[in-house]
Amino acid sequence: MPDQLLFAAEVTLNGLMAGVLYALVALGFVLIYKASGIFNYAQGVMALFAALTLVGIMDGQVPFSHLINAIFGTEVHHFGWHVPAVAAILLTIVVMVVLAWAVNRFIFRHLVNQEPIILFMATIGLAYFLEGFGDLMWGSDIKKLDVGLPQGINLWIDETTYNAFGYGFFIDNLDIVATVIAALLVIGLVIFSQYTKQGRALRAVADDHQAALSVGISLNFIWVLVWSVAGFVALVAGIMWGAKSGVQFSLSLIALKALPVLMLGGFTSIPGAIVGGLIIGVGEKLFEFLIGPLVGGATENWFAYVLALLFLVFRPQGLFGEKIIERV
Amino acid sequence: MILRLAALALAGAVAAGPALADLTFPSLSYRTGPYAANGIPFADGYADYFTLINERDGGIGGEMINMIECETGYNTEKGVECYESTKGQGSLIYQPLSTGITYQLIPKVSADGIPMHSMGYGRTSAANGKVFEWVFNYPANYWDGASIAVKHLLEINGGDLSGKKIALVYHNSAYGKEPIRTLEELAKKHGYELSLLPVDHPGQEQKSQWLQIRRDRPDYVLMWGWGVMNQVAIQEAANIRYPMENFIGIWWSGSENDVLPVGEGANGYKALNMHLPGADFPIYEDLKTYVYDTGMAAGAGDQAGTVLYNRGLYAAMLAVEAAKKAQEIHGTSAITPAMMRDGMEALVIDAALMESLGIPNFGPEFEVSCDNHGGSGLGIVQQWDAAAGTWTQITDYIASDREVLDPLIAEDSMAYADENGVDMRCE
Numbered sequence: 001m002p003d004q005l006l007f008a009a010e011v012t013l014n015g016l017m018a019g020v021l022y023a024l025v026a027l028g029f030v031l032i033y034k035a036s037g038i039f040n041y042a043q044g045v046m047a048l049f050a051a052l053t054l055v056g057i058m059d060g061q062v063p064f065s066h067l068i069n070a071i072f073g074t075e076v077h078h079f080g081w082h083v084p085a086v087a088a089i090l091l092t093i094v095v096m097v098v099l100a101w102a103v104n105r106f107i108f109r110h111l112v113n114q115e116p117i118i119l120f121m122a123t124i125g126l127a128y129f130l131e132g133f134g135d136l137m138w139g140s141d142i143k144k145l146d147v148g149l150p151q152g153i154n155l156w157i158d159e160t161t162y163n164a165f166g167y168g169f170f171i172d173n174l175d176i177v178a179t180v181i182a183a184l185l186v187i188g189l190v191i192f193s194q195y196t197k198q199g200r201a202l203r204a205v206a207d208d209h210q211a212a213l214s215v216g217i218s219l220n221f222i223w224v225l226v227w228s229v230a231g232f233v234a235l236v237a238g239i240m241w242g243a244k245s246g247v248q249f250s251l252s253l254i255a256l257k258a259l260p261v262l263m264l265g266g267f268t269s270i271p272g273a274i275v276g277g278l279i280i281g282v283g284e285k286l287f288e289f290l291i292g293p294l295v296g297g298a299t300e301n302w303f304a305y306v307l308a309l310l311f312l313v314f315r316p317q318g319l320f321g322e323k324i325i326e327r328v
Numbered sequence: 329m330i331l332r333l334a335a336l337a338l339a340g341a342v343a344a345g346p347a348l349a350d351l352t353f354p355s356l357s358y359r360t361g362p363y364a365a366n367g368i369p370f371a372d373g374y375a376d377y378f379t380l381i382n383e384r385d386g387g388i389g390g391e392m393i394n395m396i397e398c399e400t401g402y403n404t405e406k407g408v409e410c411y412e413s414t415k416g417q418g419s420l421i422y423q424p425l426s427t428g429i430t431y432q433l434i435p436k437v438s439a440d441g442i443p444m445h446s447m448g449y450g451r452t453s454a455a456n457g458k459v460f461e462w463v464f465n466y467p468a469n470y471w472d473g474a475s476i477a478v479k480h481l482l483e484i485n486g487g488d489l490s491g492k493k494i495a496l497v498y499h500n501s502a503y504g505k506e507p508i509r510t511l512e513e514l515a516k517k518h519g520y521e522l523s524l525l526p527v528d529h530p531g532q533e534q535k536s537q538w539l540q541i542r543r544d545r546p547d548y549v550l551m552w553g554w555g556v557m558n559q560v561a562i563q564e565a566a567n568i569r570y571p572m573e574n575f576i577g578i579w580w581s582g583s584e585n586d587v588l589p590v591g592e593g594a595n596g597y598k599a600l601n602m603h604l605p606g607a608d609f610p611i612y613e614d615l616k617t618y619v620y621d622t623g624m625a626a627g628a629g630d631q632a633g634t635v636l637y638n639r640g641l642y643a644a645m646l647a648v649e650a651a652k653k654a655q656e657i658h659g660t661s662a663i664t665p666a667m668m669r670d671g672m673e674a675l676v677i678d679a680a681l682m683e684s685l686g687i688p689n690f691g692p693e694f695e696v697s698c699d700n701h702g703g704s705g706l707g708i709v710q711q712w713d714a715a716a717g718t719w720t721q722i723t724d725y726i727a728s729d730r731e732v733l734d735p736l737i738a739e740d741s742m743a744y745a746d747e748n749g750v751d752m753r754c755e
Contacts, residue, residue, distance in 0.1 A: 007543055014535050066628050073623075077630075079504075132360070139628070140364040142559065144589045152567045170542055172535075172567055241532065244563060246589025250362035250530045250556040257533070288536040298500040298526035300536065 003167070010169045011289040012282055017175035019281020020182045021129060024237040025258035026265065026273040027185070028230040033267045034206045035226040038108070038119045043128035044255025046096075049134045051238030051247040053095050055143040063137045077140040085147040089235070096231030097224075104223050131252060145242040145245060148175050178240045182274070185236060189229070189270060198225060206268075225265060256301075260308035266321025283307045341386040350394035351387070351663065352418040353378060353647060356425065359627070361401040362530060362696060363555045366636055367583050368609075368627055370425055371397070373640025375626035376619050380611075381648055383618040388651045389661040404428040411436060420668040421445055421647050427503040429626050430463075437462045443669040447643050448473070448579055448602050452506055453740035455702025457673065458754045460741065464672050466646070466703030467694045468602045468728070470552075472734060473578045474507035475728035476600055476707040477550050480576070483723075490519030496535055497553070497561055500526035504552045507578070511550070513732050531557025538564035551577040558586035566593030571713075573598065579707070582719070583635040587712045592696045595714035598722070600707045601690040603642045605719035607633030611641070611686030642691055650675050673698055692725045698754035705733070 028043045040046075056063065060079040069075060084090070107122055150173035162168035193199035204212040205222045213219060238247070241254050264275025284300040284307070292299045311319065355374050358367030378393045387393055396417060398410035407429030411422060422437060422444045424430055430450035437444045438461065445464045446454065452471045454463040469475075482489055496511060498504035508524065515522045523546060525537045531553060538561075541549060549570065551561055558581045565575050573596045577586070582599020612632065619625050620632070629635040654663045654671025663671070675696040682690050692706035705728040710719040744750070 007539075011536070011539060014539060018533060018535055069628075075414055135360065135364070140359065142365045142585045144591060146591075151563075153569065170539060172569060200662055245532055245560045247555050248362070248365055248559075248589075249360075250532065253362060253530050254532060284600060285536055289539075292536070296526065297524065297537075298528045300533065301528040 006165055006167045008286065008289060010167075011285050013169060013171060014175070015282035015285030016278055017171065018285060019261075019278035020175070020179045021237075021240055021277075022257045022261050022280055023274045023277025024178065024182055024185075024233065024240060025254050026261040026277055027189075027270065028233040028237065029258055029262055030265075030267060030270055030273045031189075031226055031233065031262065032074060033202070034269075035202055036108075036205075037116060038123060039116070039267070040230065041120065041123040041255070042130055042250040042327045043230065043234060043258070044168055045127045045130045045134075046099075046234035047238040047254060048249065048251040049099070049130050049238075050092055050096055050141070050231065050235035051242040051251060052134045052138040053146060054088055054092045054147075054235065054239065055145055055242075055247050057091050057140045058083050058085060058147075059143070061138060066139060067136060078164075089147070089239075092213055092235055093232055096235060097203070097228045099229030100231050101224050103227055104220060106149075108223065109220065122173065127252070135249070142246045142248040145239065145247050147239060147243070149239075149243050151243065174240070174243055181236060181240070185233065186270060186274060192229075198222075202226060215328075260304040261307035262318070263305075264311045264318055266318025269318070269320030272320030280304050280307060280310055331609070350418075351391045351420060351651060352394045352396060352414075353644075354410070354414040354417075354419045354422060355395055355397040356400050356407055356422065356429065357397050358400050360399060361403070363402040366555065367402060367425065368562065369631040369634045369636035370640040370643075372626040372629075372631045373637040373642075374423070374644045375640075376615060376632075376637075377641045377648070379575040379619050379624050379626070379642035380615055381750050382739065383622070383624065384614055388648055389655045391661045393648075398431065398462045400424070400426065404427055404432055408432050408436070415440055415442060418665075420651065420663065420665050421672075423447065423643050423647070425449070425480065427451075427506075428501075431502065434460070434463055440665075441669075442665040443672055445643070445647065447639075447646070449503070453737045453744065454739035455700065455737050456695065457699045457701040458741070458752050459745045459750050460701060461753055462669060464696065464701040466675070466696055466701065467677070467692050468490045468705045468707050469702055470503075470506035470578070471733050472702075472705035472728035473600050473707060473731060474510040474512065474550075475705075476709075477576050477578075478511070478518065478520075479726050480709050481548055481731065482518065482722060483726075488518075492520045492546065492548065493546040494548045494550060495522050495523045495525055495544070497525045497527060497534075497541075497549060497551045499531065499553050499557055500528050503554065503580075507550075507552055509736060510733065513736065514729065517594065517729075517732060522639070527553070527557055527561070529557075530555060531560055534560050534564050535597040537561075538568055538570075541565075542568045546575065549575045550574070553577065553581045553586075558587045562587060562594050562597055564592045565597075566590055572596035576600065576709070579639075582710060583718075584717075585636070587714070588717070591672055592714050594712055597712045598709055599712075599719075601635065601710050601719075601721075602707050603638055604689065604708070604721055605638060605710055609687050609690060615684060641755075643685075644687060645687070646675070646677070649677065649681070672696060673701070702737070705730070 032038055032040045060081040062076050065077050152169045154173050157171045158168035193203055200221055201217045261276040261280050265272030284304045287303045288299050357371035375552050378395045396414055400407040400410050407424055427449045430446045441460050448468055450465055452469040454460040454465050511522050524725050575597055577599040579600045579602055587594035650671040654667040654672050655661050657670050658667045673696055678693050682688055692704050694704035706725040708721050709723040711722045
C-alpha cells in the first residue's frame with residue numbers, strides 16, 4: 001500500500017474518532033431542541049460545569065471555599081477525603097438533575113409561550129451565569145481528571161497494522177473508549193425513548209406540546225427530564241474532553257465544535273448528530289491532511305462550517321432533520 | 329435622608345478613588361474566561377509585590393502604590409476599554425499580558441504619553457527604542473525566545489543542526505506567528521529543516537498536527553501556545569510517545585498549568601523562561617511576613633511559587649525599580665507617566681540589585697537605553713520533573729543571536745516607522 005494511502009486511512013480513522021467526540025456534544029443540543037424547541041447555547045458550559053463538579057467531588061473539594069474563606073476568614077479547601085469515580089459520577093448526575101429542575105423552575109417556567117429567540121437569549125444568560133457559578137463554586141484552576149480511562153496509543157492496533165502494512169496506525173485508547181460510550185449512550189437513549197413510559201411521553205411532547213398536554217402529560221416533568229438527560233450527556237462529553245485537556249474553562253468552547261455537526265445532521269435527530277459528527281470529523285481531518293499543507297494549515301475550524309453550509313444548500317433541514325412544511 | 333445618602337455617596341467616591349499623591353499602577357488582569365487559569369497567578373504575583381512594597385517599605389520613595397485592577401478576560405476589546413477607563417487616573421505604566429491588547433494599545437499609549445511594558449510578549453520590534461518611544465519589552469522578546477531555543481538545540485547537538493528537522497507547533501494568531509521569521513532565518517544559518525504546524529484557537533483538537541509529527545518524526549518540536557492548546561499538545565505528544573526532552577515550549581507554554589493535567593506523561597518536557605522558577609528566594613520570607621500572614625494576599629493566596637506567579641512578581645519588580653529610577657532622575661517622588669518612561673529607559677538590573685531585593689539571579693542582568701528597549705534577550709531552559717512536581721533550571725542564561733535578530737528588529741521597526749510617520753529618536 002502506498003504511504004500516502006496508509007496515512008489517509010489513519011487520518012480517516014482518527015477523523016471518525018474525533019467525530020464521535022463532536023457528536024457527544026451535539027447530542028445534548030439535539031435532546032433539548034427536540035423536546036422543547038430551545039437551542040441551548042449553554043450546552044458547552046453544562047459540560048464544563050458537570051466536569052468541574054465531578055472533579056470537585058472526587059477530590060473532596062469544598063464548594064464555594066474561596067467565598068466561605070473570604071467571608072468568615074477560614075482556611076477550608078478540602079474535606080480531606082477522595083470519592084471513588086463511580087460514586088462521584090452518580091453524585092454529579094444528581095447535581096445535574098437539580099440543575100435541570102432549577103433551570104426549568106426559575107427560567108423556562110416563566111418563559112412559556114415566548115418566541116424562540118427569547119428562549120435562546122435566556123440560554124445565553126444561563127451560559128454566562130453557569131460559567132461564573134462554576135468558577136465561584138470550584139475555582140478557576142486547571143484540574144486533572146482521572147476517572148481511570150485508558151489514554152495513549154493502542155498498541156494492539158499499532159502492531160497489527162504494522163505487521164499488515166509496514167506502518168503502525170495511531171489510535172488513541174481514549175477515543176476508542178469514547179466511541180464505545182457514545183454507542184452505548186445512543187442505544188440507551190433509543191431504548192429509553194422507545195420502550196419506557198417517560199420516553200414515549202417525551203416523544204409525544206416533541207411531536208406536539210398541546211396534544212401531549214391534552215392527554216395528561218406534564219410538560220414541566222418532561223422538560224426537567226430532558227434537561228436532566230442533556231445534563232448527563234454533558235457530563236459524558238465533559239469527561240471525555242476533560243480527560244484530553246484537563247478540566248478548565250475553555251472546555252465550554254467545545255460547543256463550537258458541535259454547531260457544524262448540528263447544521264449538517266439536523267437539530268432534531270439523534271442519528272443525525274452521530275452521522276453529522278462522523279462526517280465533520282472525517283471531512284475536516286482529510287481536508288487538513290490533503291489540502292492543509294497547500295494553504296498553510298489550520299483549516300479544520302473553518303472547513304467544518306463550510307462543509308455544513310454546503311449540506312445546508314441542498315438540505316436546509318440537515319441530513320436527518322424534519323422538513324418544515326407550513327400551510328398558508 | 330437624601331442629604332445623608334448624598335454624603336455617603338460622596339464619602340464612598342472619595343474612599344474609592346486614588347489619593348492624589350499615590351503612584352497608580354493599573355493591572356489589566358484576567359481572572360475569568362478560558363485563560364483565567366494563567367491570568368490569575370500572574371495577577372496575584374503582580375498585586376502581592378506591590379502590597380509588599382507598600383507594607384514593608386511604605387511605598388516607593390514614600391509614595392504609596394495604588395494598584396487598580398481591571399478585568400480584560402483576555403479579550404482585546406475589553407483590554408482597550410480597561411485602558412481607556414484607567415488612563416485618566418494617573419496610570420504610570422501598562423502591562424496588559426496579551427499580545428492582542430498590546431498591539432491595540434501601541435498607538436494609544438504613544439499618543440497619550442503613557443509607557444507600556446510587554447514583558448516577553450507583544451510586538452517584538454518594539455525593542456527598537458528609536459521608533460517605539462513609549463513601548464518596552466525587556467528583558468526578552470519572542471524572537472529572543474526562538475533564538476534561545478535554537479541555541480539550546482545547538483548546544484546539545486555539538487553546535488551542528490544541519491540536516492535536523494524542527495517542527496513549530498503554534499497558535500494560529502499574531503502571537504503564535506511571531507517566531508516564524510526568526511526560525512526561518514536561523515534555519516538558513518544553521519541548516520535545519522523547519523516545518524510549520526498551526527493550531528486554530530482554542531486548540532482543543534490537535535490530532536491532525538500530532539499525526540503529522542508522528543509521520544514526519546521531526547528531531548525537535550518547538551511550541552508557541554497559550555491556554556488549553558498547551559495542555560492538549562503536551563498530552564498528544566505523550567500519546568504518540570514523542571520524546572519529551574525534544575519538545576520545547578516558549579515561556580508562555582511552560583507553567584505548572586501546562587504539565588500537571590498530563591501527569592507522568594509530561595515528565596521531561598522543556599520550556600524557556602525569562603526568570604527562575606520556584607519559591608526558594610529570600611523575598612518569599614518577606615512576602616510571608618508582610619503579605620500572606622497578614623491576610624493581604626491577592627486572590628485565593630494559593631499561587632505562591634508557581635511560574636506565572638513569579639512572572640507577575642518579576643513584572644511588578646521591574647515596574648517598581650523603573651519608578652525608583654524615575655524618582656532619582658527627576659528628584660521628585662510624585663512622578664508622572666513621562667517621568668516613568670525616563671526611568672524605564674534608564675533601568676539597570678544587575679546581580680547586586682537582585683540580591684538586595686531578595687531575588688538573587690532571579691532574572692538576567694540587563695540595561696535599557698534610548699535605542700534598546702528590549703534588554704539583553706537572555707533566557708533559561710527549564711525542565712519538568714513530574715514525580716517532584718517542579719520545574720528545574722537546566723541551563724544558565726542563554727544569549728540570543730544578535731547577529732540574526734538585530735537586522736530583523738531594525739527592518740520591522742523601520743517599516744512601522746515608515747507606515748506611521750514616526751521620527752527617529754536617539755540620533
